[in-house]
Amino acid sequence: MPIDSFSQFKEHSVAEFFKKNKQMLGFSGKVRSLTTIVHEFTSNSLDAGEEVGILPEIFIQLEEEGDDKYKIAVQDNCGGIPEKYLGKALGQLLAGTKFHRYVQQRGQQGIGASGCIMYSQITTGKPAWVRSGYKNVIIECNIGINVSKNTPVITNLTKTMGEFSGLRIEAHLGDVRYENSGYGVYEYLKQTVLANPHAQIEFIAPDAQRYMFPRAVDVVPKPPIETKPHILGITANDLVEFSRRIKESRISAFLAEEFSRVSSNKVKELQELLPDIDFSQPPTSLNWDTAEKLIKAVHTLKWIAPATDILRPIGKENVARALQNILNPQFIAQSDRSPQIFHGGIPYQVEVAIAYGFTNGAHNRIMRFANRVPLLFDAGACGLTEAVKTIEWKRYRIDDFENMPIAVFVNFVSVHVPYTSAGKQAIALEEEIIAEVRNAIMEAARPVKGYLNGIVHLQERSSRRKVFLRYVAQLAGDMSELADMPKKKEAIKKGLVDLVEHRVGLIEEAEDAEAETAKEANAANGAVANGQENGNGKKDFEEKGE
Amino acid sequence: MGNQALKKLDDLGGKLIGEIEKQTSPSFETVVRSKGNIIFDQGVGYLRLGNKKEVRTFLNIAQARKFMQTIAIANKCRKFLVEGAHTSIRGLYYQLRFTLGEDIEEDLFDEQTESNPLIEDLEVALSVKREDLNLNTDRKGVAAGQFKLRDKFGGEDTLIDGTKQGRSGWSIPSDVDNGLDFEEVKAKYVLVVEKDAMWQRLNEDRYWQKENCVLVTPKGQSSRGCRRFIRKLMDKGLPCYVFTDCDAWGWYIYWTLKTGSMNLAYLSKELSLPETKFVGVTMSDIKDYDFLSKLTIRAKEIDVKRAEEMINYPWISKHKDWVAELKLVLKDKKKLEQDALQGPRLSFVSDYLKQKINEKRFLS
Numbered sequence: 001m002p003i004d005s006f007s008q009f010k011e012h013s014v015a016e017f018f019k020k021n022k023q024m025l026g027f028s029g030k031v032r033s034l035t036t037i038v039h040e041f042t043s044n045s046l047d048a049g050e051e052v053g054i055l056p057e058i059f060i061q062l063e064e065e066g067d068d069k070y071k072i073a074v075q076d077n078c079g080g081i082p083e084k085y086l087g088k089a090l091g092q093l094l095a096g097t098k099f100h101r102y103v104q105q106r107g108q109q110g111i112g113a114s115g116c117i118m119y120s121q122i123t124t125g126k127p128a129w130v131r132s133g134y135k136n137v138i139i140e141c142n143i144g145i146n147v148s149k150n151t152p153v154i155t156n157l158t159k160t161m162g163e164f165s166g167l168r169i170e171a172h173l174g175d176v177r178y179e180n181s182g183y184g185v186y187e188y189l190k191q192t193v194l195a196n197p198h199a200q201i202e203f204i205a206p207d208a209q210r211y212m213f214p215r216a217v218d219v220v221p222k223p224p225i226e227t228k229p230h231i232l233g234i235t236a237n238d239l240v241e242f243s244r245r246i247k248e249s250r251i252s253a254f255l256a257e258e259f260s261r262v263s264s265n266k267v268k269e270l271q272e273l274l275p276d277i278d279f280s281q282p283p284t285s286l287n288w289d290t291a292e293k294l295i296k297a298v299h300t301l302k303w304i305a306p307a308t309d310i311l312r313p314i315g316k317e318n319v320a321r322a323l324q325n326i327l328n329p330q331f332i333a334q335s336d337r338s339p340q341i342f343h344g345g346i347p348y349q350v351e352v353a354i355a356y357g358f359t360n361g362a363h364n365r366i367m368r369f370a371n372r373v374p375l376l377f378d379a380g381a382c383g384l385t386e387a388v389k390t391i392e393w394k395r396y397r398i399d400d401f402e403n404m405p406i407a408v409f410v411n412f413v414s415v416h417v418p419y420t421s422a423g424k425q426a427i428a429l430e431e432e433i434i435a436e437v438r439n440a441i442m443e444a445a446r447p448v449k450g451y452l453n454g455i456v457h458l459q460e461r462s463s464r465r466k467v468f469l470r471y472v473a474q475l476a477g478d479m480s481e482l483a484d485m486p487k488k489k490e491a492i493k494k495g496l497v498d499l500v501e502h503r504v505g506l507i508e509e510a511e512d513a514e515a516e517t518a519k520e521a522n523a524a525n526g527a528v529a530n531g532q533e534n535g536n537g538k539k540d541f542e543e544k545g546e
Numbered sequence: 547m548g549n550q551a552l553k554k555l556d557d558l559g560g561k562l563i564g565e566i567e568k569q570t571s572p573s574f575e576t577v578v579r580s581k582g583n584i585i586f587d588q589g590v591g592y593l594r595l596g597n598k599k600e601v602r603t604f605l606n607i608a609q610a611r612k613f614m615q616t617i618a619i620a621n622k623c624r625k626f627l628v629e630g631a632h633t634s635i636r637g638l639y640y641q642l643r644f645t646l647g648e649d650i651e652e653d654l655f656d657e658q659t660e661s662n663p664l665i666e667d668l669e670v671a672l673s674v675k676r677e678d679l680n681l682n683t684d685r686k687g688v689a690a691g692q693f694k695l696r697d698k699f700g701g702e703d704t705l706i707d708g709t710k711q712g713r714s715g716w717s718i719p720s721d722v723d724n725g726l727d728f729e730e731v732k733a734k735y736v737l738v739v740e741k742d743a744m745w746q747r748l749n750e751d752r753y754w755q756k757e758n759c760v761l762v763t764p765k766g767q768s769s770r771g772c773r774r775f776i777r778k779l780m781d782k783g784l785p786c787y788v789f790t791d792c793d794a795w796g797w798y799i800y801w802t803l804k805t806g807s808m809n810l811a812y813l814s815k816e817l818s819l820p821e822t823k824f825v826g827v828t829m830s831d832i833k834d835y836d837f838l839s840k841l842t843i844r845a846k847e848i849d850v851k852r853a854e855e856m857i858n859y860p861w862i863s864k865h866k867d868w869v870a871e872l873k874l875v876l877k878d879k880k881k882l883e884q885d886a887l888q889g890p891r892l893s894f895v896s897d898y899l900k901q902k903i904n905e906k907r908f909l910s
Contacts, residue, residue: 467607470650471614475604478614478621479572483559495566496604502569503605 018093018118026423027119030068030177031184032377037072037116037176038185041169043106043373044113045076046196048167050223052079055215056196061204062185068177069124070206075168080134083159090114090130090169091143091152106373116171118145123174127155133164178206182364183376189213190326191367191374195314195411197322216325217318227415228260230306231298232345236291243283243291251286252279261304273297299344308339308347313413314372319353327407330357330455333447335440342432348414352440354448355407357455365401368427369411375425382426384410387437396445397452406448410437461508468500551678555624558672562617572613573603576671577812584811586861591820592806595670602667616664618642618654623668626680632721634682635665670812677721677770687772688715688745689762691754692733693779698725705729708760715749718762720771722778733760736779737825737899740766740790740799744884744895751896757903760784766795768803770810773817776803786822787903792829792875792882793845794852800824805861823908825899827882829874835898841886845879865910 022028026036042058049056059075081089090113117128127144141157180186189201190213197216204210229238248254252267271279274297277290286294314322320332335352342348368375368384379385388408393401418428427433476493480486562572577583578598585596604613622641626633633641639658646652655661669676676683693708708716719726737759739745745763748754754761760779764772780786788803790796804822806814832838845853853872856862863869875881887895902908 464607467610468605470646470652471604471610474646474654475614475617478617479559479562479566481559482555482617482621482624483563484556485559485563488563492563492566495569496572499566499569499571499605503571 018115018122025115030175031179031181033119034070034173034176034178035183035185035188035376037119037173038188039373040112040116041074042189042192042201045074045078045167046199047106048076048078049199050221053220054078055218055220056199058199059202060189062178062206064178064206065172068175070173070176070178071170072173073168073170075166077166080132080165080167082134083137083139086130086132086139087143087152087154090117090128091145091154093118093145093150106371113169114145117143120171120173121145124172126172127153128169128171131164131168133162133166136161136163138162138164186211187364188374188376191369194322194326194367194409195369195372195374197314197318197325213326216321221312224312225310227307227310228258230303230345231259231262232303233343233416234259234295234345236288236295239291239295240286240288243286246283249282250280251277251283254283260306266301269301270294270297273300305341306345306347308349310415311339311347311349311413313349313351314411319351319409323353323355323409327355327358329355331355331448331451333444333451335443337436337440337443340436342430346414346416348412350437350440351411351413352437352444353409354444355409356448356451357405358407365407367407367409370417370424370427371413372411377425378420378423379426381420383429383434384412384427384437386429387434388441390438391441391445396449398448408441410441464507465500465504468504469497472496472500551672551674552624552627554672554674555620558620571603571605573601574671575599575601576667579666579670579812581808584808586805592814592818593808593811594806594814595812612664615655615660616667619661619664620668623679623681632680632682635662635676638665638681666812675723675813675816677723682720683770685717685720685771686769687718687762687764687775688742689718689760689775690715690749691760692758693731693760694729696727696729709755713746713749715745718772718775722771722775728778728782731779731782731784732758733784734758735903736760736762736776736784736786738776738786738788738803739763740796740884747888747892747895751893753896753899757900764799767799770813770817773803773819776819777817780819780821786819787825787908788822789825789884789899791884792827794849797852797856801862823910825902825908827884827887828871828909829878829880829882830871831882837889838882838886841889842880842882845875845881849881850876850879867909871909
């Protein structure tokens with residue numbers, strides 16, 4: 001078969017595009033590539049579940065097939081994909097339904113599952129195998145991508161009737177590696193369930209170890225509402241791009257229809273400020289210069305803040321249940337923040353939970369999420385990490401943040417997450433965002449302090465009793481033998497236990513009385529205590545000044 | 547003594563059980579052994595513990611573990627006494643190195659450094675020596691001379707004749723109190739010689755026979771057993787003379803023998819030898835034996851420093867002869883080894899000792 005030089009060129013360009021942008025799209029490094037692939041498939045399943053209102057049950061299996069080669073199988077129960085869309089959804093790049101939408105969303109921009117199938121194909125040369133059960137029709141086929149045309153290649157398709165409702169994808173992957181670390185698949189899935197407590201995930205690791213992350217909440221979150229962007233959150237560039245994609249025939253209509261909080265009165269005000277621009281011209285006439293002028297003018301006017309009810313936080317109670325379910329900590333404290341606006345026009349909300357005292361520890365003490373998606377990479381460059389790091393933990397009785405059993409959960413919810421890069425693993429270090437996240441963390445940390453104070457007290461008590469009681473058996477044995485009365489051992493033991501209980505009881509009574517007095521004294525001297533704190537602060541300052 | 551120690555242990559057990567029955571915290575009293583409670587008693591002439599007492603009690607967070615451990619030691623020692631078996635303090639530690647129970651993640655003892663001070667607690671609290679509790683200490687020291695002992699040990703009853711110990715001498719055991727009794731002591735005094743080599747020299751000369759004495763070497767710093775052995779001989783009316791190098795180490799050996807040590811201040815009554823005298827070598831010997839002037843060694847910094855310190859010790863400064871001797875050392879900054887007395891001929895040492903002892907030329 002003769003090789004068409006043109007198609008070869010095109011093939012090259014699509015493959016080249018992917019390869020060149022691979023890093024940006026999360027395919028940098030073997031471990032990260034595998035996590036990205038798992039992320040793409042799981043996000044698809046979770047989104048599908050939300051859309052059709054099904055509680056997701058996701059199954060993921062990884063099998064080693066050689067050096068840096070794995071087979072992945074992902075299966076969900078989220079309604080499947082009809083035959084008609086199967087190719088488009090899985091065998092065509094940038095064909096997802098999420099691209100160019102102004103909505104709170106999980107996934108990467110459209111690179112999604114087809115990007116993973118592409119990755120599979122270019123690293124192993126093998127197509128993926130798919131089984132989709134949609135409305136009692138089960139389709140099984142191989143899916144590859146014709147890279148020259150960027151079209152799906154579907155082969156060996158069979159169609160049967162059956163009960164299965166969902167999607168199963170099996171793909172071979174090269175140049176990836178499984179690692180049980182803070183960057184690995186296990187941690188990713190664990191955190192995914194933390195942020196999506198309505199989902200159940202079963203994971204079989206390459207060493208055949210089976211992990212079950214059970215569901216904690218039985219309510220499917222409402223699908224996110226698509227919204228118009230607020231005019232204050234728009235840049236000149238956004239404006240030019242938007243203007244090429246819309247149906248309106250005049251600039252005035254374009255502004256009023258495509259952006260929220262832009263009334264016809266506001267359009268008039270803008271027109272008055274910008275007599276040089278003809279608002280009756282088609283939006284395509286907007287060039288960079290005019291767009292820039294328009295945005296400048298926008299910022300001189302007052303606008304009603306954007307609606308914040310479109311945000312879909314996980315919810316305080318759901319986060320608590322999820323943490324309880326997965327980490328099983330002794331104590332959970334949470335923030336309760338209302339939505340905020342950044343850049344004047346983009347609504348967002350921060351959800352913070354602090355879990356204290358767990359044995360099945362997390363790899364990461366700071367668990368970052370953007371719209372329920374775990375952010376495992378680029379922690380150092382992330383505004384959420386920065387906010388956690390600047391907290392004075394000692395104030396909250398957390399004397400050793402690095403070593404105490406504590407985890408901080410931060411979910412950043414927004415229709416537009418200000419990522420630092422296309423890799424989407426770090427949130428920009430923007431001052432107003434960091435300040436809000438800090439406030440949320442401090443709000444959650446306050447009850448932790450109270451709890452730890454209480455624990456220390458209880459620990460002292462229980463260990464005091466324990467210290468005595470653990471020696472009672474040995475002591476009773478030795479004493480009875482020492483006095484040559486071995487038969488008295490049990491009586492001595494009982495006597496010692498009574499003695500300990502009685503004595504410890506007396507000590508505790510005394511302590512309680514003391515604490516009660518101290519409490520009353522504190523209540524009476526509340527103002528004095530604050531005054532002392534200030535006094536100390538001043539002293540520190542003076543010392544530094546010297 | 548063995549039976550006495552056993553009775554004391556039984557009494558302690560009975561007392562503790564009585565306290566539990568009365569629902570008070572079981573406790574026993576011991577004497578503080580820290581430096582602050584060690585005094586030099588002018589009256590008796592040795593270091594001893596003062597009157598500061600401490601109560602060891604179970605119902606105290608800081609003491610619970612130690613209390614339990616001490617009673618475990620007491621019970622273990624009681625078993626040794628009943629069985630008539632001896633061991634070392636390390637052997638005792640291993641006997642008690644077990645877990646406190648399946649559900650308790652804690653061992654009775656983690657290290658021997660935990661059990662050693664508790665043994666001392668028990669010795670002080672019960673006024674017994676560890677040897678009385680069948681705990682052996684390291685054996686060091688050799689004796690020969692005009693004494694006979696009956697040694698009841700391991701089911702055997704052996705007569706030990708101090709005159710028939712050949713070239714090696716009788717090795718002084720750890721415990722000279724239990725199952726060991728003097729049958730006969732013909733000797734007129736005890737001579738303690740710092741170095742083993744010097745002892746061998748004098749033994750070869752049969753010094754103990756010619757001088758009718760007991761010849762002892764502690765081989766350096768004296769062990770408990772060795773000090774106790776000398777103490778028992780002195781209790782039979784024998785005077786004791788000590789022969790060491792004229793240097794910091796030699797003086798230290800002498801003064802430990804005489805007045806006891808800080809570490810064992812609680813046992814001074816049984817171990818110290820306040821009536822003992824120092825026979826040599828002294829700096830002032832040089833004026834009587836002029837060959838010694840050529841055999842001196844330059845004193846080391848430690849010797850000088852030690853001499854300066856010693857002059858100020860209250861138990862030394864009251865002895866004018868010692869002050870004069872130490873001043874001589876500080877002036878000349880020289881020291882002398884006892885071996886130097888072999889300079890003229892090997893048996894000169896014997897002559898030197900005979901002469902000094904007969905003429906009673908001692909330092910106190």
